[in-house]
Amino acid sequence: MFDRLFRFFSSLRLTVVLLAFGIVLVFVGTVAQADEGLYNAQSRYFKHWFVQGITMFGHHIPIGLPGGYLIGTLLLINLVVAHIKRFQLTTKKIGIQLTHAGVILLLVGQLTTDLFSRETQIRFSEGETRSYAESGMNYELAFITDADADTEEVVAIPARLLVKGAELKHEKLPFAVHVKHYWLNSDPSFRAPMMQNEPPVTTNGLARSFDFRPAAETKSMESKNVPTALIEIAAPGASLGTWVVSGWAGDDLMVEALRESFISRQKMGEEMAASIIGRLTEPQMVEVGGKQFAFVLRPARVYEPYSLTLLKATHSVYRGTDIPKDFRSRVRLENHRTGENREVEIFMNSPLRYGGQTFYQYQMVAGELARRAGQAPSSILQVVRNPSWLTPYAGCIMVAAGLVTQFMIHLVGFVSRRKTA
Amino acid sequence: MIKRLLTKIGAARCAGLFLLAVLLASCRREEITVYRVPKEKEPARVDTQPQIEWQTPPGWEEQAPSKMSLANFSVPGDAGRQAQLSVMTFPGEGASELSLVNIVRENAGLPPVSDEELAKLVETVNVGPASAKLVDLTGAMKASSNAAPNRILVAVFARGGTTWFFKLAGDAGVVTAQKQAFIGFLNSVTFVEPRGTRVRAAHFASTNAKRVPIAPDGDAGVSDNPLDKPSWDAPAGWREVPRTQMLLAKFLISSSDGKAEVTVSTFPGDAGGVLANVNRWRVQQLGLNAASESDLSQLMSSLDVPGGKAMLVDMSGRNQKTGEKSRLISVIVPREGQTWFYKLMGDPAVAGREKTAFIKFVQSVRYPNV
Numbered sequence: 001m002f003d004r005l006f007r008f009f010s011s012l013r014l015t016v017v018l019l020a021f022g023i024v025l026v027f028v029g030t031v032a033q034a035d036e037g038l039y040n041a042q043s044r045y046f047k048h049w050f051v052q053g054i055t056m057f058g059h060h061i062p063i064g065l066p067g068g069y070l071i072g073t074l075l076l077i078n079l080v081v082a083h084i085k086r087f088q089l090t091t092k093k094i095g096i097q098l099t100h101a102g103v104i105l106l107l108v109g110q111l112t113t114d115l116f117s118r119e120t121q122i123r124f125s126e127g128e129t130r131s132y133a134e135s136g137m138n139y140e141l142a143f144i145t146d147a148d149a150d151t152e153e154v155v156a157i158p159a160r161l162l163v164k165g166a167e168l169k170h171e172k173l174p175f176a177v178h179v180k181h182y183w184l185n186s187d188p189s190f191r192a193p194m195m196q197n198e199p200p201v202t203t204n205g206l207a208r209s210f211d212f213r214p215a216a217e218t219k220s221m222e223s224k225n226v227p228t229a230l231i232e233i234a235a236p237g238a239s240l241g242t243w244v245v246s247g248w249a250g251d252d253l254m255v256e257a258l259r260e261s262f263i264s265r266q267k268m269g270e271e272m273a274a275s276i277i278g279r280l281t282e283p284q285m286v287e288v289g290g291k292q293f294a295f296v297l298r299p300a301r302v303y304e305p306y307s308l309t310l311l312k313a314t315h316s317v318y319r320g321t322d323i324p325k326d327f328r329s330r331v332r333l334e335n336h337r338t339g340e341n342r343e344v345e346i347f348m349n350s351p352l353r354y355g356g357q358t359f360y361q362y363q364m365v366a367g368e369l370a371r372r373a374g375q376a377p378s379s380i381l382q383v384v385r386n387p388s389w390l391t392p393y394a395g396c397i398m399v400a401a402g403l404v405t406q407f408m409i410h411l412v413g414f415v416s417r418r419k420t421a
Numbered sequence: 422m423i424k425r426l427l428t429k430i431g432a433a434r435c436a437g438l439f440l441l442a443v444l445l446a447s448c449r450r451e452e453i454t455v456y457r458v459p460k461e462k463e464p465a466r467v468d469t470q471p472q473i474e475w476q477t478p479p480g481w482e483e484q485a486p487s488k489m490s491l492a493n494f495s496v497p498g499d500a501g502r503q504a505q506l507s508v509m510t511f512p513g514e515g516a517s518e519l520s521l522v523n524i525v526r527e528n529a530g531l532p533p534v535s536d537e538e539l540a541k542l543v544e545t546v547n548v549g550p551a552s553a554k555l556v557d558l559t560g561a562m563k564a565s566s567n568a569a570p571n572r573i574l575v576a577v578f579a580r581g582g583t584t585w586f587f588k589l590a591g592d593a594g595v596v597t598a599q600k601q602a603f604i605g606f607l608n609s610v611t612f613v614e615p616r617g618t619r620v621r622a623a624h625f626a627s628t629n630a631k632r633v634p635i636a637p638d639g640d641a642g643v644s645d646n647p648l649d650k651p652s653w654d655a656p657a658g659w660r661e662v663p664r665t666q667m668l669l670a671k672f673l674i675s676s677s678d679g680k681a682e683v684t685v686s687t688f689p690g691d692a693g694g695v696l697a698n699v700n701r702w703r704v705q706q707l708g709l710n711a712a713s714e715s716d717l718s719q720l721m722s723s724l725d726v727p728g729g730k731a732m733l734v735d736m737s738g739r740n741q742k743t744g745e746k747s748r749l750i751s752v753i754v755p756r757e758g759q760t761w762f763y764k765l766m767g768d769p770a771v772a773g774r775e776k777t778a779f780i781k782f783v784q785s786v787r788y789p790n791v
Contacts, residue, residue, distance in 0.1 A: 131458070131459070132458075146460070147457050150459060150460055151457045151458065151459055151460060152457070152458060152459075152460050152461075153455065153456075153457050154455065154456055154457070154458060155453060155454075155455050156453065156454045156455075156456075157453050158451040158452070158453070160451050161451065161453070168453070170453045170455070172455050232697075232701075234701060235686070236668060236684075236686070237668060237684055237686035237762050237764060238686055238698055238701075238760070238762050239697045239698050239701045241694070241697065242697065275583070303456060303458055
């Protein structure tokens with residue numbers, strides 16, 4: 001049994017079949033990005049074990065394929081087992097061993113990157129301090145209550161759990177959350193008193209001033225899905241009411257986008273836009289057992305034990321043009337645990353590496369751009385956590401060293417044979 | 422040979438273990454997380470809420486504002502009759518007089534009017550420096566409301582990017598008697614320009630000596646401690662058991678023909694409304710169809726309790742947890758901004774037999790601060 005398994009996993013035939021599947025998957029997954037969107041296609045084809053049904057040039061084809069994880073893992077096992085089977089500790093083969101080990105490291109590194117890496121963003125205006133980063137894609141329904149005078153307790157429910165009909169409970173919440181509707185993507189509209197509106201879906205909070213309707217899921221890289229849910233909060237013995245929670249109200253980026261569209265597209269005055277936005281962002285609360293719980297559907301947050309304060313955002317352009325010359329964020333890094341308190345400059349190609357994360361300069365509204373938009377200069381940092389970020393470098397060095405070593409062994413052997421001849 | 426075999430077994434096992442580890446790692450499920458973080462500082466907001474000042478007519482009583490209104494007044498009349506004045510704003514202006522008047526009519530359950538009819542219905546009044554349309558809605562009645570106001574006067578106008586509504590609604594006699602006082606009140610209004618400073622200011626200010634307490638975030642009238650426990654006389658045979666979170670009390674009733682339980686809870690405000698709660702019991706606990714607003718009047722009956730009226734509902738279905746026949750008798754007591762729920766649920770025979778004792782129990786309750 002072990003013999004057969006060993007033979008199967010170490011066979012070159014398996015390598016060829018897997019490589020062939022790999023080529024097909026890369027082709028299909030790349031073509032599908034046109035129909036399914038970059039993020040979706042990457043996730044469905046390369047970050048899954050199996051692919052059920054593929055999309056080619058607008059047509060759905062109901063066939064199955066091994067996914068990226070399966071092919072990668074089997075290739076890795078194949079390589080490791082073959083390595084063990086054919087391993088000979090001789091100086092003659094040291095280059096080949098090194099090359100194989102390098103390829104194994106590359107595969108393992110890619111797999112762990114896929115599994116454990118995380119990309120988030122920090123958005124702040126000059127003078128603001130953040131000790132958390134937010135997801136660009138995922139949302140969470142957060143219930144926030146005061147824990148003591150200085151801290152608050154957050155119960156964060158990932159938006160993926162908000163499916164229609166779900167009942168969500170947690171020991172820290174004295175009530176259950178019933179999901180009556182959940183729309184992955186939605187559009188808001190202000191319930192202007194002058195317009196003929198249907199009655200609001202609920203008379204609590206946000207729904208009094210805004211209507212939301214489902215929108216088609218977006219697959220483009222330039223837009224994002226902004227979810228909305230209708231939830232009922234029910235304590236044992238009584239319903240506390242039904243509320244609408246929406247990414248449009250809890251995501252600062254979307255709130256700002258909406259404010260701008262009120263001013264530029266709907267030709268509202270700044271004051272009126274600010275007043276309407278005030279209604280959108282008014283906190284929604286429920287009081288249970290003398291405790292107030294504020295709740296909001298917001299981008300999923302990752303808190304860190306340190307904080308960054310944006311001191312200055314610099315955005316300079318080449319004179320007379322809009323072509324950016326330099327994006328630069330000067331931040332203060334404070335970590336109470338270690339006592340660190342220092343200023344750091346983050347700019348293009350010069351990220352800050354700290355606490356296992358890398359902070360890249362991502363976007364910026366500063367300089368002339370901010371002045372024209374009437375906003376305080378602000379900056380967005382891309383925060384990447386990738387525990388295996390060094391493996392591609394190490395893997396490539398090992399492969400290169402292995403190939404050079406093997407080549408040199410052959411070269412030296414060849415030259416010395418010639419000399420002898 | 423043995424060494425070689427061990428190597429082989431090791432390799433296959435290692436490969437299997439690795440595959441398992443990777444599979445497990447990739448099957449991480451997203452879960453609800455709990456964490457504590459330092460409180461976020463309240464974001465400074467530009468205060469764009471309009472502010473007004475006024476002179477309160479004699480006899481009127483200022484009340485705390487609510488989320489929907491900037492100011493509220495109780496306007497008393499003879500023999501306990503009264504009316505209510507509320508000041509509301511909506512962002513935006515530019516709607517025609519006709520559409521503003523029709524919005525008010527629609528809210529009062531009246532049909533829209535045409536331009537010609539408009540002139541007969543409205544008169545012009547001054548709200549401070551602004552000119553407003555005063556709409557008189559006699560006979561207005563909301564079908565869904567129990568205490569239907571039968572006369573409404575609304576002054577409506579647009580100013581500073583905001584549409585303002587001053588609404589006096591209530592008993593026809595009181596509204597008629599107070600019309601001049603209402604117009605005097607409207608004339609006394611002055612507008613305070615938004616300061617535009619980054620403060621979280623009160624939304625209104627009164628020139629009266631007696632200042633209305635400003636409720637945090639507009640949540641007015643909610644008891645500071647809703648768990649102030651009342652006292653009651655529980656019938657013999659009811660066994661009080663430790664209450665769970667959110668319940669004020671829980672009793673178990675056991676007998677040879679089955680068992681039932683009684684729970685007492687209270688929530689601020691209307692706790693989502695009577696219909697929502699009745700339907701939650703019907704659908705989630707008894708497996709019945711949801712009732713409509715019109716069904717509600719047939720389902721509910723009135724019950725006298727100390728200090729007012731309560732609503733009683735009696736329904737039978739199947740307990741959604743056990744699948745067995747079940748009867749639910751509940752009394753809803755709205756009281757001083759709180760809603761109290763008393764629920765008897767259990768085997769039909771036990772619930773039926775205990776109904777009278779249950780009602781007596783509810784009537785025996787002595788609420789805090791009474």
